[in-house]
Amino acid sequence: MLNKRQAGFTLVEIAIVLVIVGLLIGGVLKGQEMITNAKLKRVESDNAGILAALYSYQDRYLQLPGDDNNAGTRFTVYVDASLPLASGDGDGVIDGAWDATPAGSGLWAATATQESTKFFAHLRAAGLIAGGALADTRPTNAFGGQIGMQDGSLDMVGQITVFGGIEGSIAAILDGRMDDGVQNTGRVRSQIVG
Numbered sequence: 001m002l003n004k005r006q007a008g009f010t011l012v013e014i015a016i017v018l019v020i021v022g023l024l025i026g027g028v029l030k031g032q033e034m035i036t037n038a039k040l041k042r043v044e045s046d047n048a049g050i051l052a053a054l055y056s057y058q059d060r061y062l063q064l065p066g067d068d069n070n071a072g073t074r075f076t077v078y079v080d081a082s083l084p085l086a087s088g089d090g091d092g093v094i095d096g097a098w099d100a101t102p103a104g105s106g107l108w109a110a111t112a113t114q115e116s117t118k119f120f121a122h123l124r125a126a127g128l129i130a131g132g133a134l135a136d137t138r139p140t141n142a143f144g145g146q147i148g149m150q151d152g153s154l155d156m157v158g159q160i161t162v163f164g165g166i167e168g169s170i171a172a173i174l175d176g177r178m179d180d181g182v183q184n185t186g187r188v189r190s191q192i193v194g
Contacts, residue, residue, distance in 0.1 A: 039143060050129075050147070050149070050161050053065075053128040057122065057128055066094045071085055071087045096117060097116060097150055099148050116150045119148075146165065147161065148161075149161055
């Protein structure tokens with residue numbers, strides 16, 4: 001009888017393929033980890049930049065951005081000649097929720113309510129952050145959510161910077177890197193929304 005030659009993969013060939021697949025998967029996972037770490041660093045940097053801009057605004061104008069009761073006359077930023085940038089009420093509190101939608105004509109409204117919607121517009125008008133003062137938008141964080149400012153939340157007092165749209169696991173990492181690692185204590189806190 002004739003022996004037919006067997007066809008197929010040898011154990012060595014299969015082992016080589018498995019090693020290559022393992023290296024590819026490891027590389028992809030490491031790449032994703034590096035991207036996440038870069039985004040975490042950007043959130044930390046954005047937070048530091050916003051706080052630096054806030055303190056610079058306070059030093060320069062002796063008021064909080066968004067709450068500044070002279071912003072409408074100080075900055076010559078107009079939608080048209082009849083709508084200057086809105087001022088706040090100057091009470092030392094940034095009124096309104098961080099994610100509030102500007103009412104009426106928004107950044108150019110005559111009332112001082114919803115000062116949180118004017119916060120970034122005042123910083124832009126002062127040249128402390130990039131972008132045009134007329135932009136009716138909040139910055140976007142590295143994870144795709146909005147960044148906002150408001151006065152107090154989660155048992156915290158004073159101005160707080162809020163980074164929306166960040167998953168719980170990422171928030172826990174940020175808390176550990178920037179604070180005490182406990183969700184409901186310290187200067188970095190998180191809350192589940194939705």
